[in-house]
Amino acid sequence: MDSSTAVAQAPATKQSGTTKRGFMRTLKDNGTYLLFVLPGTLFLIVFFYIPVLANVVAFQNFQYDPQGFVYSLIHSPFVGFKNFEFFFHSADFGLVLRNTVGYSLTFLGLNFVFAIFFGIVMSQMRSKRLLKVYQTSMLFPYFLSWAILAYFLYAFLSTDKGVINHLITGSGGTAIDFYNNPTFWPFIIIFMGVWKGIGYNSILYFATASGIDPSYYDAAMIDGANKWQQIKNVTLPHILPVATLMLILNIGGIFRSDFGLFYLLPRESGTLINVTQTFDTYIYRALTTTNDIGMSTAAGLVQSVVGAVLIIITNLIVRKKQPEAALF
Amino acid sequence: MRKKKTVTAEDIRKFSSGTNLFFNIVLGIFALSCVLPFVFIIILSLTKETDITQFGYQFWPKHWSLGSYQYLGNMGGQIFKSLAVTIFVTVVGTVINTTFVSTYAYAISRPNFKFARFFTIFALISLLFTPGMVPTYLVVTKMLGLQDNVWSLILPMSFSVWNVLIMRTFYMTSVPEAIVESARMDGASEFRTFRSIVVPLAVPGIATISLFTTLSYWNDWFNALLYMSSSTWIPLQYLLVKIQNDISVLAQQAAQGGATQIANQIPQEGMRFAVVVVATLPIAITYPFFQKYFVKGMTIGGVKG
Numbered sequence: 317m318d319s320s321t322a323v324a325q326a327p328a329t330k331q332s333g334t335t336k337r338g339f340m341r342t343l344k345d346n347g348t349y350l351l352f353v354l355p356g357t358l359f360l361i362v363f364f365y366i367p368v369l370a371n372v373v374a375f376q377n378f379q380y381d382p383q384g385f386v387y388s389l390i391h392s393p394f395v396g397f398k399n400f401e402f403f404f405h406s407a408d409f410g411l412v413l414r415n416t417v418g419y420s421l422t423f424l425g426l427n428f429v430f431a432i433f434f435g436i437v438m439s440q441m442r443s444k445r446l447l448k449v450y451q452t453s454m455l456f457p458y459f460l461s462w463a464i465l466a467y468f469l470y471a472f473l474s475t476d477k478g479v480i481n482h483l484i485t486g487s488g489g490t491a492i493d494f495y496n497n498p499t500f501w502p503f504i505i506i507f508m509g510v511w512k513g514i515g516y517n518s519i520l521y522f523a524t525a526s527g528i529d530p531s532y533y534d535a536a537m538i539d540g541a542n543k544w545q546q547i548k549n550v551t552l553p554h555i556l557p558v559a560t561l562m563l564i565l566n567i568g569g570i571f572r573s574d575f576g577l578f579y580l581l582p583r584e585s586g587t588l589i590n591v592t593q594t595f596d597t598y599i600y601r602a603l604t605t606t607n608d609i610g611m612s613t614a615a616g617l618v619q620s621v622v623g624a625v626l627i628i629i630t631n632l633i634v635r636k637k638q639p640e641a642a643l644f
Numbered sequence: 645m646r647k648k649k650t651v652t653a654e655d656i657r658k659f660s661s662g663t664n665l666f667f668n669i670v671l672g673i674f675a676l677s678c679v680l681p682f683v684f685i686i687i688l689s690l691t692k693e694t695d696i697t698q699f700g701y702q703f704w705p706k707h708w709s710l711g712s713y714q715y716l717g718n719m720g721g722q723i724f725k726s727l728a729v730t731i732f733v734t735v736v737g738t739v740i741n742t743t744f745v746s747t748y749a750y751a752i753s754r755p756n757f758k759f760a761r762f763f764t765i766f767a768l769i770s771l772l773f774t775p776g777m778v779p780t781y782l783v784v785t786k787m788l789g790l791q792d793n794v795w796s797l798i799l800p801m802s803f804s805v806w807n808v809l810i811m812r813t814f815y816m817t818s819v820p821e822a823i824v825e826s827a828r829m830d831g832a833s834e835f836r837t838f839r840s841i842v843v844p845l846a847v848p849g850i851a852t853i854s855l856f857t858t859l860s861y862w863n864d865w866f867n868a869l870l871y872m873s874s875s876t877w878i879p880l881q882y883l884l885v886k887i888q889n890d891i892s893v894l895a896q897q898a899a900q901g902g903a904t905q906i907a908n909q910i911p912q913e914g915m916r917f918a919v920v921v922v923a924t925l926p927i928a929i930t931y932p933f934f935q936k937y938f939v940k941g942m943t944i945g946g947v948k949g
Contacts, residue, residue: 346758348834349751353763356748359803360770367775367783385787437667440659446668452935453675456682459927461863463884467920468681471688477700477913515678519939543659572774575866583888599777609778616776624773644768 374399374614399614408598412615416594419505419578420570424563426510427517432559434514435521436551440543451522454515462576469508469581495583501591509577520562521555528554560634564642568627571595571619595619682924689713689918693911712914716922719910722883722894723919729794730879730923734861737798741857744803746850749811750838755821764812767805781870796871797879801860807853814849815842848937855934862927880923887916894919 343350376392376399403409434454441447457465472479473494481491494500532550541549573594582588593601595615602612635642659667684703688696692707699706716723751757752764780800790796819842827837843850868882878886878893886893891912 342758348838349754349757350759352747352751352838353759355744356767356803356808357763359744359799360767360805362783362788363780363800363803364770364775366787367779368773370779370782371776373779373782380786385782388786434671437671440664441667441671442658442661442664443668446672450671450675451939452932453678454671455935455938456678456928456931459859459863459931460682460924461865461881463863463865463881464920464924465681466888467685467884467917471681471684471701471917474701477696479701479703482700482702511677514674523939543663568772580885580888596777603778603781609782613776613778616774616778620774620776627772 371613371617371620373609374617376610378609378613395610399610400618403611403615403618408593411590412593412595412598415591416571416573416596419502419509419573419594422506423509424566424570426506427513427566428559428563430510430514431517432521432552432555434518435555436525436547438518438522439525439551440547451515451519454518456515457512458516460512462574462580465508465512466580466583469504470583473504495585496587498588498591501582501588505577505581505592508581509574512577520558524555524558525551557638557640560638564627564630564634567630568623570626571622573597575600682928685917685920685924689914689921691914693914696913709914712911712918715910715915716894716918719894722878723922725876726878726880726883727922729797729877730862730881733794733797733864733879734858737801737861738854738857740798740802741804741807742850742854745807745853746811746843746846747838748803749808750815750842752808753812753815767808770805777870784871791871792874792877793871794877797864797867797877798861800867801857801864804853804857807856810853811846811849814846814852818849819845852937855937859927880919884919884923887919891916 370389372389373392375394375396376389377395378392379388381388381391438447438451441450470478473481475481475491475493475495478494480494485491492500494504528551532554533546536546536550573596575596578592578594579597579600582592596619599612599615599619602608602615631642631644658664684701687703687705688701689712690708690710691702691705692709693711695702695705695707748763748767752760752767754760784796784800785791788796788799790799823841823845824837827841828834832841863881865879865881865885868877868879869885872878872882883893891910894910894915
């Protein structure tokens with residue numbers, strides 16, 4: 317990368333720090349930079365590396381001891397894979413797995429298709445002004461939290477006051493109790509998720525498609541390609557590397573879910589649990605209602621390990637097939 | 645009646661006018677669906693309470709009313725407190741995050757920093773693996789002891805590796821090495837070079853990441869959900885979560901003990917939406933300005949290591 321060329325220009329101040337003096341010298345030469353990375357390093361230690369190590373509670377019957385957190389970590393009794401077994405054997409596991417993976421794959425597919433579709437369509441619009449209006453509007457929900465969007469949704473779905481039921485009863489039908497009727501929720505969740513993210517997800521493809529050298533299109537037109545053929549043979553191949561990269565980034569998240577989407581939109585309705593419970597809501601509820609630290613950590617660890625493994629595997633595949641799109 | 649029209653090369657490359665019209669309609673409808681709900685919420689917050697209970701949520705109410713906002717203002721207490729908490733957390737959090745990120749990113753972007761590679765990987769690893777909700781919860785509450793403390797809303801988001809990657813790319817592409825080099829030749833210290841040469845050049849990048857950060861602090865309810873069990877540090881977004889089912893939270897300040905009676909008289913429906921408007925309006929107003937930066941920041945994109 318460009319950094320390697322720059323390294324060559326760097327002044328040769330640093331000798332290899334074999335002696336203690338040499339090491340101190342290195343520290344002194346890099347003093348300001350070390351100071352610069354210090355806050356971030358502390359953050360990463362406290363909010364990443366220590367929590368990662370604290371995952372040992374998944375193998376423990378964690379008991380908090382007033383002598384301190386680290387003391388409790390060391391002295392809590394180890395129970396092996398008991399917490400994992402408990403989680404895997406519970407009725408919740410199948411449900412949570414089905415919901416999390418099912419929704420994630422649906423989002424992965426739909427976001428991919430819609431984002432590329434909207435990205436390409438926007439790049440081909442004639443009016444720049446209208447395009448700006450569309451893009452600005454479509455990005456708006458992305459900046460709002462699920463706490464707010466839950467109210468947006470409620471205004472439409474509320475049983476007695478909502479717009480949709482108003483239309484239904486107005487035309488002689490019976491109102492649907494959306495918040496107690498699981499049938500609709502997979503569609504509601506998927507719609508809301510795609511709707512919120514589409515403006516954001518399509519930016520990248522829009523930028524990529526707009527950045528394509530126009531002479532490619534000219535060449536295609538000289539060969540008699542119509543618009544569809546141009547998109548298929550010029551635009552899509554240009555978008556593919558970016559799309560692949562996004563796919564890798566998202567495949568690692570298959571075991572993850574957008575907590576707010578699944579926790580806030582159903583408004584804590586117990587009857588909807590079967591279609592809205594995912595790993596994240598399950599872990600949160602296990603932590604706050606039953607206070608089962610060992611088991612909820614175990615569930616989270618399964619989630620993280622699978623995520624990391626998925627990222628590494630997909631990256632390996634991509635590196636083989638399309639090295640320039642690989643993440644690392 | 646044919647109008648003579650000059651056809652530019654640009655025109656040919658874009659959609660034909662029929663296709664263009666079709667996609668304008670598709671995008672137009674979708675774009676409308678993204679903005680309309682917010683307009684609807686504003687209307688609902690301005691609807692007379694009796695209209696809502698009688699006719700439900702309507703796009704055009706029979707009676708307009710500022711009652712919800714008057715009640716919100718008169719009852720004082722929680723809404724102002726929450727607004728203050730949100731503003732405090734957002735401002736302090738953004739300043740801390742932006743400072744930590746821009747210094748970290750600068751150091752690892754420097755070719756003459758001996759440990760640049762180490763600290764890059766040290767940060768990147770955190771993108772591969774998630775420590776998990778519960779271990780993080782344990783560290784914040786048991787190790788740092790921040791339960792019900794306002795810092796539990798700030799510290800967990802006070803650094804962001806994604807922002808570091810954006811800034812690193814920005815420094816490498818927009819701050820010419822020659823300028824940094826010449827400042828050093830002139831005898832400026834690393835710190836001085838950073839402060840008076842690099843930072844001014846990096847303003848667009850810093851603006852982008854502080855924008856990302858401001859938004860995530862403003863919109864955060866999750867940390868409050870986890871860490872604020874009994875305290876009064878309730879940011880706006882978490883207030884919204886709390887009043888979903890129980891509006892009396894808003895009235896607590898007004899009358900201790902008599903909260904439920906008060907809750908029965910107030911325009912419950914309208915007030916909920918008024919709080920939504922209060923939480924959304926700052927974003928909606930500043931949106932057109934920051935949207936531009938946001939799109940730019942997104943397309944700096946080069947997050948690749």
